[in-house]
Structure formats: structure tokens, C-alpha cells
Amino acid sequence: MLWLKAFHLVFMVTWLAGLFYLPRLFVYHAMADDQISIDRFKLMERKLFWGITTPGAVLTLLFGFWMLHSYAWAAFGHTQWLHWKLLLIGILLLYHIWCGKLLLDFKHDRNTHSHVWYRWFNEVPVVLMIGIILLAVLKPL
Numbered sequence: 001m002l003w004l005k006a007f008h009l010v011f012m013v014t015w016l017a018g019l020f021y022l023p024r025l026f027v028y029h030a031m032a033d034d035q036i037s038i039d040r041f042k043l044m045e046r047k048l049f050w051g052i053t054t055p056g057a058v059l060t061l062l063f064g065f066w067m068l069h070s071y072a073w074a075a076f077g078h079t080q081w082l083h084w085k086l087l088l089i090g091i092l093l094l095y096h097i098w099c100g101k102l103l104l105d106f107k108h109d110r111n112t113h114s115h116v117w118y119r120w121f122n123e124v125p126v127v128l129m130i131g132i133i134l135l136a137v138l139k140p141l
Contacts, residue, residue: 013056020122022049022099024122026118080141081141095124
């Protein structure tokens with residue numbers, strides 16, 4: 001079971017690193033005004049989202065649900081912290097999907113948000129990560 005947890009954590013770090021960096025690229029992309037920079041950001045965003053962030057998400061969820069099925073639900077399913085953690089993970093997954101939508105908007109030159117908006121948007125996964133980790137480690141409820 002420790003192997004499952006270790007791989008779950010490795011891919012969680014990968015997923016979150018991508019979710020921290022992708023909106024930062026959106027900040028710079030929203031500020032870009034020359035075609036060379038715009039094309040470079042489109043390429044970087046696509047590679048980050050599809051090559052690192054999404055595989056990290058899929059593997060995080062795969063190992064997480066494997067642990068949930070193998071032992072976590074039986075051991076902790078009756079406690080509230082696990083339900084709250086799963087809710088926050090669901091919100092993080094929706095954020096990931098939203099990033100994919102924003103990626104498509106940039107790809108098709110349909111961005112409607114300012115760099116300031118993306119700076120605030122960039123803080124969402126940090127707040128979710130703090131909640132998820134505190135619930136997983138402290139199991140307060």
C-alpha cells in the first residue's frame with residue numbers, strides 16, 4: 001500500500017505543479033502583444049497541459065481511487081474528512097477542466113480575461129491544495 005501512496009503523491013506533485021504554472025503562462029500570454037510571443041505561449045501551454053498536467057491528474061486520480069478502493073474507504077469512509085477531501089479534489093478537477101477551456105480560448109485567440117484576472121485565478125489551486133493536504137494529514141473531522 002505504501003507504493004500506491006508514494007506514486008499517488010508523486011503524480012499529485014506533478015499535477016499541481018502544472019496547475020500552478022499554467023495560469024502563470026496565461027498571465028504572460030494575456031500580456032503578450034507580438035505574434036512570436038503569442039505563438040510561443042500557445043505551444044508552451046499546450047505541452048504543459050497535455051504532456052504534464054493532464055497525465056499527472058489522471059495518474060493521481062488512478063492511484064487515489066485505487067487506494068480508496070483498497071483500504072481507505074473501509075478505514076475512513078465513515079469520517080467526514082475524507083468526504084471533504086474528495087469534494088475539494090472534485091473542485092480541483094473542475095479547475096483543471098476550466099484551464100483546458102481557457103487553453104482552447106487562447107489557442108483560438110478568444111481570450112477575454114486580463115492578466116490581473118489570471119493572477120487571481122492562479123491562486124485557486126493553492127487554496128485547494130492547502131485544504132486537501134490539511135484534511136489528509138490531520139484528519140480533523
